[in-house]
Amino acid sequence: MTTTESTSEFTQAEGRSHVRKIVGIWLVVAIIADYFVWFVYGPHMPPGAMTDQARGQQFDIKVISVLAIPVLLFLWTFGFYSIAKFRGGRDRPDGYYVKGNVKTQTAWYVITATLVLFLAGFGTYELIVPAGAGGGEGPSPIWTPSTPVKLVVQVIAQQWRFTYRWPQFGGMETTSINLPVNTQIQFDVTSIDVIHDFWAYQLGVKADANPDVNNVAYAKTLQLGRFTVRCDELCGIWHGAMYNYGNVVSQQQFYNWATQMQKQNATVTKLLPKFALTYTPSYTGAGGGYYPSGDPNGTTA
Amino acid sequence: MSKGARIGAVLVSFAAGIALILYGIFGYLRSSPAVVSAIPSASQPNSVNLVMQVDGAVGVGPHPNWVGYWVQDAKGVWHQTTLVTVPVDTNVHVTVYEYDSGGALRNPVWSQVAGVQGGTVTLNGTADRIINPNPTTGNGIAHTFVVPGLGIQVPLYGVGASAKNFCSTGPCNTSEAHTVTKFTFFSGSQTHKYRWQCFVPCGLGYLNGNGGPMTSLGYMGGFIEVVGK
Numbered sequence: 367m368t369t370t371e372s373t374s375e376f377t378q379a380e381g382r383s384h385v386r387k388i389v390g391i392w393l394v395v396a397i398i399a400d401y402f403v404w405f406v407y408g409p410h411m412p413p414g415a416m417t418d419q420a421r422g423q424q425f426d427i428k429v430i431s432v433l434a435i436p437v438l439l440f441l442w443t444f445g446f447y448s449i450a451k452f453r454g455g456r457d458r459p460d461g462y463y464v465k466g467n468v469k470t471q472t473a474w475y476v477i478t479a480t481l482v483l484f485l486a487g488f489g490t491y492e493l494i495v496p497a498g499a500g501g502g503e504g505p506s507p508i509w510t511p512s513t514p515v516k517l518v519v520q521v522i523a524q525q526w527r528f529t530y531r532w533p534q535f536g537g538m539e540t541t542s543i544n545l546p547v548n549t550q551i552q553f554d555v556t557s558i559d560v561i562h563d564f565w566a567y568q569l570g571v572k573a574d575a576n577p578d579v580n581n582v583a584y585a586k587t588l589q590l591g592r593f594t595v596r597c598d599e600l601c602g603i604w605h606g607a608m609y610n611y612g613n614v615v616s617q618q619q620f621y622n623w624a625t626q627m628q629k630q631n632a633t634v635t636k637l638l639p640k641f642a643l644t645y646t647p648s649y650t651g652a653g654g655g656y657y658p659s660g661d662p663n664g665t666t667a
Numbered sequence: 668m669s670k671g672a673r674i675g676a677v678l679v680s681f682a683a684g685i686a687l688i689l690y691g692i693f694g695y696l697r698s699s700p701a702v703v704s705a706i707p708s709a710s711q712p713n714s715v716n717l718v719m720q721v722d723g724a725v726g727v728g729p730h731p732n733w734v735g736y737w738v739q740d741a742k743g744v745w746h747q748t749t750l751v752t753v754p755v756d757t758n759v760h761v762t763v764y765e766y767d768s769g770g771a772l773r774n775p776v777w778s779q780v781a782g783v784q785g786g787t788v789t790l791n792g793t794a795d796r797i798i799n800p801n802p803t804t805g806n807g808i809a810h811t812f813v814v815p816g817l818g819i820q821v822p823l824y825g826v827g828a829s830a831k832n833f834c835s836t837g838p839c840n841t842s843e844a845h846t847v848t849k850f851t852f853f854s855g856s857q858t859h860k861y862r863w864q865c866f867v868p869c870g871l872g873y874l875n876g877n878g879g880p881m882t883s884l885g886y887m888g889g890f891i892e893v894v895g896k
Contacts, residue, residue, distance in 0.1 A: 522774070525877045526864065527815060529776055539776045541820070558773065559868070559875040603882040607862045610815065633797050637775035 376462065384451065392443040396436040403431050413570050416593060416614060417585040419500030420570030426492045433481060502555055502573025502581035505643070511584045515552040519543070522645070523555070523562035523575035526604035528595055535624050537641040538631045543595065543612035545569075546620035547587050555581040556644050563599035566612070568592075574599065580643035587614045698729070700748035700885035702892075703738040705759060714758040717751060720845075721810050721823060722837030723767040725886070733879055734767060734810070734869050735886035737838050745838045749863075749889025754896045757854045758784070761812075761821075765846045766839040769807030769825015770867075772800040773876075777811045777866045780850075782818035788850040790824050798822040806846075808867060814891060816861040819852050854893045864888040 376384065408428045415421040454461040493499045497511040520531040522539070531539045545551060555564045555573040562575040564583075568591065573583040575597075590613075597608035615623070628635075639645065668676075705715035718739040725735040725747050737745040753759050772778055778800040780788050787794040799805040800822070809825035823846070826833060830844035839845065865887040868876025880886030 524774060524866075525868070525875070525881070527813075527866070529774065539774075541776070541781075541815075559877060602877060604862060604864060604888065607815070631779065634776060634779040637778060637797075637800060639775075 384447075388444055388447050391447065392436070392440050395443060396439045399435050399439060400432045403435060404428055412567075414568050414589075414591075416568045416589045416591055417500070417570050417587050418496060419585045420568060421588065422492065422496045422499060423570045426489065429488065430485060433485065437478065437481065497584040500570040500572060500583055500585055502583045505580045505582065507582045507584070511550055511586065513550045513586065515584070516549045517546065518552045518554060519545070520554040520556070520641075520643075521564045521573075521575065523557040523559075523564060523597065523601075523608075525559050525602050526597070526608040528562075528564065528597070528608070528610060531638075531641060532624065532628075533641050535628045536632075536635055537638065538628050538635045539638055540627055540631065542610065544620055544623050545587055545612065545614050546617040547590055547614050549617065550586045551584065553583045553585070554643060555583065558645050560601050561599050562597045562601050562608070565596045565598040567594045567596065569614075572598065578644050578646060590614050590616070700750050700889075701746045702750040702752060703740050703746050703748055705751060705753045706739075706741045708760065711758070711760075713756070714760060715753055717753065717759055717761045718764075719761070720745070720764040720837070720839060721767055722834060722839050724836045726836035726838065728885070730880070730883070730886070731836065733883070733886050734871075735837070735880055736889070747837070747885060749885050749887070750892075751889070752892045752894050753854045755854055755858050755893050756856055756896070758851055759854055760851050761849065763812065763821075763823055763848045764839070764841065765809050765823045765826065765848060766834040766837070766843060767809040767825060767869075768828050768830075768833070769805075769809040770802050772808050772811075772822075772866075773868055774866065775800050777813065777820065778808060778822050779820065780822070781820040782814070783821065783850040783852050785851075788821055788848050790848050791846055798824050810869060810887070811866045812863065813866050814852075814861050814863040816859065817852060817855065817891075819863075821848065821850055823848055858893050858895055860890050860892045862888070862890055 408424070409415075411424050411427050413420045413423055415424055452462040452464075493501070494509050498507060498509045503509060518533050520533065522529045522531060527541065528543075529539050529541055530543045531537060553564065553571060553573060555575045556579060557575040557577045559577060561577070563572065564575050565572045566585075569585050569587075571583050571585050573581045575581065593612050593614065595610050595612055597605055599605075601608065705717040708714035708716055720737045720739075721734070722737065723734055724732045725737070727747050735747060736749045737747050738749075738751055739745050779797050780786065780795065785794075787796050788798075789795070790798060798808060800808045802825075806825040806827045808822045810823045812821040812823060813819065826844045826846060832843050834840075834843035834845070865881065868881060869887060870876050870879035870881040873879045873881070881888065884890075
């Protein structure tokens with residue numbers, strides 16, 4: 367063994383010592399980071415916990431973060447440790463070189479592959495089990511909530527605003543949205559012009575609004591509060607302004623609001639087309655009503 | 668062609684392309700419609716008047732056949748624009764002269780008045796909470812003036828299709844067939860730039876009627892900027 371080789375290669379004992387130090391540092395940092403992410407930042411992670419879907423998404427992000435952060439920290443720990451300990455010096459101008467190690471490489475592949483596959487499975491499971499995870503499931507949802515739907519809200523997107531129809535309140539249509547707390551809600555999302563997307567951020571609900579399609583999403587409200595509704599599909603010049611705010615209120619407050627709006631909108635409700643799951647706009651360009659899909663007036667008016 | 672000439676041709680073409688893009692950008696920026704301030708009321712304190720007209724064809728600019736708005740300034744001069752400023756904490760008395768023909772609303776919910784003082788508008792002198800959108804029992808709705816951020820929703824009743832002195836091109840005048848809608852809204856306690864738009868898809872010839880004038884400032888969409896006093 368030459369002098370150069372003896373200064374550029376670990377002895378077995380040195381190598382084990384370095385491994386122990388790296389793993390030790392990594393473990394401490396990873397535990398602290400995971401604790402912080404799960405218990406301190408976790409409860410404040412988006413999208414919050416206003417509905418079961420939002421809470422589920424928050425849980426998913428927490429799980430993914432807690433599993434991914436140690437991987438990242440291991441790479442950082444190894445990197446910084448190498449810079450500090452393995453760099454060249456007066457008697458070792460080139461520093462240590464790293465040799466391949468079958469056991470280490472195999473362990474790395476197995477651990478990371480297991481982690482990625484687990485997360486893929488976990489993510490898929492989480493998308494399915496809580497009734498579609500707040501995403502639109504199309505007109506015939508496969509994953510329905512375990513508790514019965516108490517309130518149906520139809521979301522109608524149009525350039526450039528959302529309106530809401532309430533079949534349980536005489537089919538009235540409003541420009542604002544309020545929801546009762548502790549209630550299983552079904553959103554029937556559709557559009558009367560181009561493709562939009564109903565994204566009620568804090569509710570954890572996000573469903574494409576396609577013309578002639580009823581896209582169903584579910585959420586159960588759990589907390590009082592304000593939520594934001596945005597269009598999340600580029601839909602034209604005022605896309606950025608296509609948003610509004612809604613509130614999750616007490617059941618009594620919701621009932622009062624809804625009945626008041628029903629009374630206030632009674633005259634205009636009579637002018638609306640019959641409630642349907644999808645509507646077809648008249649294609650006359652200017653004006654012309656919107657009609658339940660399949661209504662011949664939809665294309666001839 | 669020599670190598671130098673080919674490089675030169677590529678550079679010249681590239682420069683021409685850049686120049687064309689810049690010309691387009693600056694041309695677009697320079698073409699922004701005028702901004703008109705609401706007129707302080709001579710008779711009422713803390714009030715301004717905003718006088719607008721809606722024409723079936725604005726008659727000027729790059730798209731004279733497009734439907735659009737004109738706004739009157741303090742000197743009585745009409746400007747073809749949809750950009751307006753109003754003072755904060757002020758009652759804004761709006762008068763809209765509507766010269767376009769009406770039709771059915773794609774979404775009849777826009778026939779209801781909202782967000783204005785008293786909850787009603789005055790259409791041709793009569794207070795109304797809902798404007799009849801049915802073109803068979805009336806003239807139908809021509810356009811709507813909707814400011815989502817302020818909750819304002821005002822349908823504008825159309826001119827009868829059979830009107831004899833129909834204004835074919837703007838700016839129109841009151842000797843021609845028109846309807847008059849008046850309402851008042853409060854500008855709010857904060858300065859802000861509110862977007863507004865028409866919810867009648869009146870961009871004839873465009874997809875779903877929502878292109879052309881519906882997507883262009885100065886025609887069927889614009890801004891109401893609430894500014895400090």
